[in-house]
Amino acid sequence: MIVDCHLHVGTREQWIPEGLALAADVADPETLEVLERNGSAGPSMLDYLRAQEVDVAVAIPCGRESVQEYTLDEAERSGGRLLPFVQYDPRAEPTACRRFADAIDRGARGLKVHPCSTQLPANDRSLYPLYAVAEERRIPVTIHVGSSVFPGAKLRYCDPLLVDEVACDFPDLTLICAHAGRGFWTDQVFNLTRMRPTVWMELSGLPAKRVPQYFPELDRVADRVLFGSDWPSSPPISRLAKEFRALPYPSSMIEDILWRNAARLFSLPTA
Numbered sequence: 123m124i125v126d127c128h129l130h131v132g133t134r135e136q137w138i139p140e141g142l143a144l145a146a147d148v149a150d151p152e153t154l155e156v157l158e159r160n161g162s163a164g165p166s167m168l169d170y171l172r173a174q175e176v177d178v179a180v181a182i183p184c185g186r187e188s189v190q191e192y193t194l195d196e197a198e199r200s201g202g203r204l205l206p207f208v209q210y211d212p213r214a215e216p217t218a219c220r221r222f223a224d225a226i227d228r229g230a231r232g233l234k235v236h237p238c239s240t241q242l243p244a245n246d247r248s249l250y251p252l253y254a255v256a257e258e259r260r261i262p263v264t265i266h267v268g269s270s271v272f273p274g275a276k277l278r279y280c281d282p283l284l285v286d287e288v289a290c291d292f293p294d295l296t297l298i299c300a301h302a303g304r305g306f307w308t309d310q311v312f313n314l315t316r317m318r319p320t321v322w323m324e325l326s327g328l329p330a331k332r333v334p335q336y337f338p339e340l341d342r343v344a345d346r347v348l349f350g351s352d353w354p355s356s357p358p359i360s361r362l363a364k365e366f367r368a369l370p371y372p373s374s375m376i377e378d379i380l381w382r383n384a385a386r387l388f389s390l391p392t393a
């Protein structure tokens with residue numbers, strides 16, 4: 123089983139142009155075929171996931187509007203294969219909190235925060251009411267923690283110490299560090315995950331082969347590490363999973379990271 127904890131969905135008009143340009147640069151022909159049709163949406167994307175042997179995927183919206191809930195419709199049609207995350211900019215959307223609570227009622231499984239592109243750090247107090255909703259409803263928050271090649275992305279907003287502050291202030295909130303600190307902060311994210319039992323690290327956007335080098339003691343946090351691709355800006359997901367399976371880890375740890383941890387986190391049926 124494979125659970126991809128980080129992929130992006132949206133029809134072509136929903137995508138930010140830089141996102142499509144990046145995917146066009148790095149994606150394989152099958153991915154480009156999916157994107158060219160109508161973006162990463164609809165049955166062709168589900169067919170692609172099936173072909174890549176991905177059973178379930180966290181679906182993150184790919185636009186830049188203040189409210190991004192379109193993953194909910196996409197997920198509803200996926201028969202449980204997509205776990206929709208939603209994204210709000212509380213500075214531009216005064217009703218973000220109420221919308222978030224409604225989105226959870228409609229099936230949202232998590233909140234995504236992208237500090238470097240929105241220039242809204244994870245510890246900004248405008249996000250706190252959203253975190254309070256996520257904590258109360260027991261759903262995770264994924265925060266982009268790591269480098270970004272998008273124009274205008276200011277990296278200091280992605281400092282993992284800002285995530286630590288949120289972890290302190292919301293002790294029952296599950297926080298997922300997307301990209302595990304890629305670039306400057308892999309050590310910090312590892313240490314944060316070790317220290318804070320509510321913090322998880324997610325490996326999307328990292329070359330699988332380098333994971334042991336970036337995280338020499340990954341086994342110490344192996345019950346809170348998640349596999350992810352960042353598709354469509356990634357190699358084919360099945361290839362990533364294959365490379366991950368070839369790493370010198372015990373097979374139980376590999377299966378934990380590829381799907382079992384996510385199945386526990388999202389209460390997925392595993393039979």
Ligand SMILES: [Zn+2]
Binds near residue numbers: 128130182
């Ligand atoms: Zn991403």
